[in-house]
Amino acid sequence: MSALQDFLAAREIWQVPLAASVIAGALLGALGVFVVLRRTVFVSAALTQLSTLGLVATLLAEERLHIETEHASEQLLVAIAFSVVGALILGALRPRRLPAEATVGTAWVVSSALVVLGASRLVHAAHDLGGMVFGNAVAVPASDLAVIAAVAVLCAVVHGLFAKELAFTSFDAETAQAVGMRVQLWDSVLFLTIGLAIPVTARALGALPVFAFLTLPAAGALLLGVRFRLAFPLAAALGVVAAAGGYVLSWLWEIPTGATMVALAALLAAPAALRRLAG
Amino acid sequence: MSGALVRLEGAAIGYGRRPLLEGLDLAVAPGEFLAVVGPNGGGKTTLLRTLLGAHAPVAGRVVRREGLRVGYVPQREHVDTIWPFTAGEVTLMGRVPGLGPWRRPGRADRAEAGRALARVGVEHLAEKRFGELSGGQRQRTLIARALVADPELLALDEPTSGMDPAAELGLMDLLRDLQRNGDLAIVMVSHRLEAVANYARALAFVDKDRALFRVGSLDAMLRPDALGALYGRAVAVREEAGRRLVYPLPSNGNGEELR
Numbered sequence: 001m002s003a004l005q006d007f008l009a010a011r012e013i014w015q016v017p018l019a020a021s022v023i024a025g026a027l028l029g030a031l032g033v034f035v036v037l038r039r040t041v042f043v044s045a046a047l048t049q050l051s052t053l054g055l056v057a058t059l060l061a062e063e064r065l066h067i068e069t070e071h072a073s074e075q076l077l078v079a080i081a082f083s084v085v086g087a088l089i090l091g092a093l094r095p096r097r098l099p100a101e102a103t104v105g106t107a108w109v110v111s112s113a114l115v116v117l118g119a120s121r122l123v124h125a126a127h128d129l130g131g132m133v134f135g136n137a138v139a140v141p142a143s144d145l146a147v148i149a150a151v152a153v154l155c156a157v158v159h160g161l162f163a164k165e166l167a168f169t170s171f172d173a174e175t176a177q178a179v180g181m182r183v184q185l186w187d188s189v190l191f192l193t194i195g196l197a198i199p200v201t202a203r204a205l206g207a208l209p210v211f212a213f214l215t216l217p218a219a220g221a222l223l224l225g226v227r228f229r230l231a232f233p234l235a236a237a238l239g240v241v242a243a244a245g246g247y248v249l250s251w252l253w254e255i256p257t258g259a260t261m262v263a264l265a266a267l268l269a270a271p272a273a274l275r276r277l278a279g
Numbered sequence: 280m281s282g283a284l285v286r287l288e289g290a291a292i293g294y295g296r297r298p299l300l301e302g303l304d305l306a307v308a309p310g311e312f313l314a315v316v317g318p319n320g321g322g323k324t325t326l327l328r329t330l331l332g333a334h335a336p337v338a339g340r341v342v343r344r345e346g347l348r349v350g351y352v353p354q355r356e357h358v359d360t361i362w363p364f365t366a367g368e369v370t371l372m373g374r375v376p377g378l379g380p381w382r383r384p385g386r387a388d389r390a391e392a393g394r395a396l397a398r399v400g401v402e403h404l405a406e407k408r409f410g411e412l413s414g415g416q417r418q419r420t421l422i423a424r425a426l427v428a429d430p431e432l433l434a435l436d437e438p439t440s441g442m443d444p445a446a447e448l449g450l451m452d453l454l455r456d457l458q459r460n461g462d463l464a465i466v467m468v469s470h471r472l473e474a475v476a477n478y479a480r481a482l483a484f485v486d487k488d489r490a491l492f493r494v495g496s497l498d499a500m501l502r503p504d505a506l507g508a509l510y511g512r513a514v515a516v517r518e519e520a521g522r523r524l525v526y527p528l529p530s531n532g533n534g535e536e537l538r
Contacts, residue, residue, distance in 0.1 A: 037359075037361060037362055039359075039361075161380070161381070162380060163383075164372075164375050164378070164383065164384065165375065165380060167372070168372045168375045171358075171359065171362050171364065171369075171372070172353065172357075172358050172359075172372070174333075174351075174353045174357055175351050175352075175353050175358075175421075175424075176375075176376075177333045178328065178331045178333045178349065178351035178353070178434065179331075179349055179350070179351050179373075179376045179428070180332070180349070180376055181375070181376055222361075222363060225363070226363065227363050227364075227365065227368075228362065228363045228364050228368065231363060
């Protein structure tokens with residue numbers, strides 16, 4: 001049997017993880033347009049780490065303090081809490097005495113250090129954590145797929161209903177505020193969707209691919225020079241191709257799934273970047 | 280002034296609880312052209328944003344006429360040009376506050392955006408990317424966005440900053456023309472008194488470092504004593520070809536100003 005025949009024969013194993021990867025790729029790709037244009041790529045990196053820190057906290061609580069958090073839903077809720085609170089704080093940052101990047105960088109580096117420190121104290125769950133951080137979409141339960149799909153629908157509805165408010169307040173917060181729009185509210189709505197999307201997709205794909213999908217597909221779409229509204233479906237499509245293609249290639253070539261997805265996302269963005277460099 | 284669109288009453292402006300300037304009284308009436316002049320970092324933008332309600336006053340109060348329609352033109356450099364919006368799409372954003380959260384811009388809104396672009400003379404650029412426009416074209420697009428909401432008060436923050444003299448003159452002429460047919464009030468922040476001396480009807484001098492806030496008619500404020508208070512040195516006002524020229528006088532090297 002060829003590797004491809006093996007893959008097709010194992011449909012029962014990969015259909016849920018592949019569906020989760022595809023939805024996550026589309027969701028993160030589309031949200032990434034705001035992340036890239038608002039110049040908050042580093043915020044998404046910090047949120048991804050904060051989400052991972054939430055998972056580490058639940059694993060530590062279980063192993064060290066014997067607090068029952070075995071249920072995936074409890075772990076996910078803690079990760080969402082870390083990410084959403086972080087998103088609301090980091091998303092609302094306005095430069096005062098220090099540039100916003102200083103606070104975002106601090107959040108990223110401190111949460112990264114805490115993840116490493118927490119992971120070093122884990123005994124039984126250390127292996128699982130590796131998959132959560134670097135990506136291991138091979139095994140995704142159907143319940144996780146349902147959560148990812150629900151969050152994707154929620155984000156699509158919110159962004160569909162409030163597209164013009166999110167666009168205006170993100171593009172020119174100063175003017176929006178001056179003409180009476182509630183900029184902080186719309187910033188919170190935007191970063192709430194990002195803060196929700198990160199932990200639910202990070203559980204399935206891992207932190208590294210999530211950060212990559214929030215950056216590379218949107219960058220690729222924007223470098224192609226499309227208009228604002230077209231950038232969303234194009235970035236979502238690039239995210240889907242990177243997620244699905246990366247999943248299939250990693251299976252066929254027996255290489256790490258998350259890293260393959262990231263490499264493919266970068267490869268898809270490369271022609272647009274080269275075209276821009278040449279132009 | 281009972282018919283004022285907006286007024287400050289004993290206001291202290293600043294950030295948080297820290298006042299930059301205190302005891303400010305100021306009223307903007309329909310049809311007014313008020314230029315807020317002072318050095319960079321002197322508190323002009325804070326004053327403007329307090330008038331608009333974007334900043335709460337540290338003390339005193341800001342009274343705005345109920346339902347006041349405001350158009351705002353930010354400093355051009357504050358608008359990020361990496362966003363892939365066309366000039367038409369940027370202009371259309373001016374309709375967003377009036378639409379409310381559930382309605383999308385329709386055909387009528389797009390027609391209004393087209394008319395606003397035509398009013399400032401850049402309707403041919405509607406499909407062009409905002410980031411690819413020249414500085415002057417971007418400024419006109421931002422003015423179109425402010426006009427598309429049919430404002431009673433148009434507030435502009437350093438609209439001529441970084442412009443060459445010809446473009447600056449063109450923009451100031453445009454603002455004067457916008458006021459010709461109607462009661463549009465303009466409040467314009469500028470660090471260049473020369474730019475507004477031939478257009479504004481009233482001037483406010485603002486400098487937080489010297490606790491300076493003076494407001495009055497153009498003629499009253501262009502007197503040597505008032506200008507001296509703003510610049511901290513002698514200032515000349517001359518008329519040439521029907522235009523006022525305002526410039527600080529250089530010193531002779533001994534701390535004495537040349538006249």
